[in-house]
Amino acid sequence: MKVLPRQLFQNVIVVQYVGLVVVTLLTLFGFQATFGNVLTGANLEVLAMNMVFEGIMALGMTFVIITGGIDISVASVFAFAEILVAKLMVQAGLDMVTAIVITLVATAAIGALNGLLIVLFRVHPMIITMGTLLTLRGINLAITDGHSVSGFSDVFLFLGQGKILGVNVPIVFFGIAAIILGILLGHHRFFRQLYFIGGGERAARLSGVDVNRVKIIIYTLSATLAGCAGVMAAAKYGAAHWAHGNLAELKAIAAVAIGGANINGGSGTIGGTVLGVIFLAVVHNAFVTSAVNTFWYDVVSGMMLLIAVLLSRFISLRNARALLVLKQGKMDQLSETYKS
């Protein structure tokens, strides 16, 4: 077997991206043509703000999933950050910057703890982060008695409601974070290690990758991004509440998977995840703006997830078949040549 054409392997992902963009645009313009109220400035803002926090979490989730792990604790880390930053400002009377710094450090510590437990005890990340998810949700409830915390300064509210050059601050944050993290994931030696860990952990270890250290850092990053999202969410809603962000982890994971990452690790890109986030946002918005019952939203995003997975499976099967045709052709040619 000689070297196969590279595109056989790579067009799996390209087809998926193109397909995702096409479906997203079709949805967007389809609903615009039917209802005429999708492509308005105000609606696009609503559309984007609706998924932006899940989107920020999905960025960290991309890294985690590439290493072959998963982090389902992000939703309660998100709510915890909301509550912590709110309490520090409103009840402890700290100034905004100190409160935010403490909050982000706390969420980073939670992530580091996730990573530490995962590498120390070699327990599946699903179980460890599920433990964190439940524990933290309980803490969120207990320290707020189930009530919301509010009473923020205007400066703080700017982080969630303000605009820079006409764009909402959280969206600006998401955009900049996506660009920086995307470049790092594509071209920085630290982040390239994620693919090696996800592709073959033992091999990565033997090649000198400090797998444990990388994993701890990645879970820390994931939790910190959820923390950033939580701080901005508190500002956006003007209040912190334990139920905010409930099930956000599933949307984040779905965005990463729809964006073409293999849930078993070894593949995935920030660009794909961003497309996945946009797709979910558009579909959700289409339901909200149309007369269709919004309850159907989950049905559609669930089906899209299945279609995305089946599509990538279909394409790899097709590639395998193309490969067989290639080989059979070579075999036939060879026996023809030597028949005489």
Next chain:
Amino acid sequence: MLQVTAVSKSFFSNKVLDAVTFDVRAGEVHALVGENGAGKSTLINIIGGILQRDSGTIVFDGKEVDFGHPLQAMGAGISVVHQELSLVPNATVAENMFLRREKRTALGLNDWRAMTRAAADVFERVGIDIDPNALVGSLSVGMQQLVEVAKAISIDAKLLILDEPTSSLSEKEIDELFKVINDLRRQGLAIIFVSHKLSELFKIADRVTVLRDGHLVATAETSAIKSEDLIRMMVGRQLGTLYPPHASAIGDVVFSCKELSRFGAVSDVAFDVRRGEILGLAGLVGAGRTEAMRALINADERSSGRFWLEGDEIQIHDPSEALARGIVYLSEDRKGSGLFLSYSVAENIGASTLDHYADRFGVFHFSALRKRSREFIAKMDIRPPDETARVMNLSGGNQQKVLISKALDVNPKLLIFDEPTRGVDVGAKSLIHARLRELAESGVGVVVISSEMPEVIGLSDRILVFRNGGVSAELMNRKGEVSQEAIINNAVYH
């Protein structure tokens, strides 16, 4: 270049290396041989910094060294190519080669172009023709092995350790690899070469060191020693004959197959298997032997095929149907698709035959399985003789014996064994050969696929040579048609 003196290592109370002393010179290929468990892997892991020694000294390049981590060893110029490939299929060749040693642009990001160029330079130096930008997953195993070697020497290695580099390569790929090794030797590298295939050592090594049970047996010039001497040193006893005698009587046809094809891999294969004989399938890796047998049980979907078992035409829709009819295929990948590594010996032996150990109410009687397993342990000389031992803790040879026991428990009519002794030590190897011969004598059809030429010749009464997805020749041992030359002649196109 490397001087190892009186190095010992114990795991718990088990001494796996006992005061081993040996040296490797610059510009030499030094072979390290011994049965599985002789301590070869432990020794190279200590030299490579993966394990730490308990006592003894290692002097490398004139300095006494004590590596705590593989990276330190690499930094000093020691590179290990492990038996399992350590490359990531989804990354390019260049990225794999420079993992952890990436070339950077001024911004600190990876400089892909510089890495591509550097990889191409290394390839040129060793004379390999591989595109640095190809994804590793798109290369054949042989090519990947060469990438591993290139990666290993790209750190300016002075000592290169190759752990069974040829175990999954075809003859042609081995030649390619040996060409590269010869080149590196000329450039003054010291090379340690671990292998189970003795014929290879004589082709490539200058000196050979034999280990047995953690002890050093001897170091000798390859030119001054014979294959039989090596085997005697490895096992500590002379193996009377390496292979059991050939079939005394060959009976009627047990199984036949016609028009067996799998699109893109196998075309129109036909053969008979007779009682009492061992049928060997020879050919280069990728010639379609494994593919044909997998298509036979429909593990890979075949495009055509007709089968007769004991005279009756049968259908084989899937592997479980084949098993139900007494056709057992033992995969070359025993760890991946043969055994349940984390289960006990007994559970593995009964894995295909759970029904045998259940009464008519469906209640499973583990004691019956354990009793049966103890019979197999005695018959196959499985060590440790403990049916509750977990298979993952057994050596390769003993795992293979468990795999055979599992197959025998089915009471097979046809046994197809793919690479029966890959990664198996010499002692276990001759036991497996003897059991296969007994099995054939008892009337079971036995088909053996082996990439080891001496094995397929020594074991088979009849050999089918595969080439390009089809059978190119049938050689009868009885008629004296079997020889290495005859097989190679039919395995390649001239």
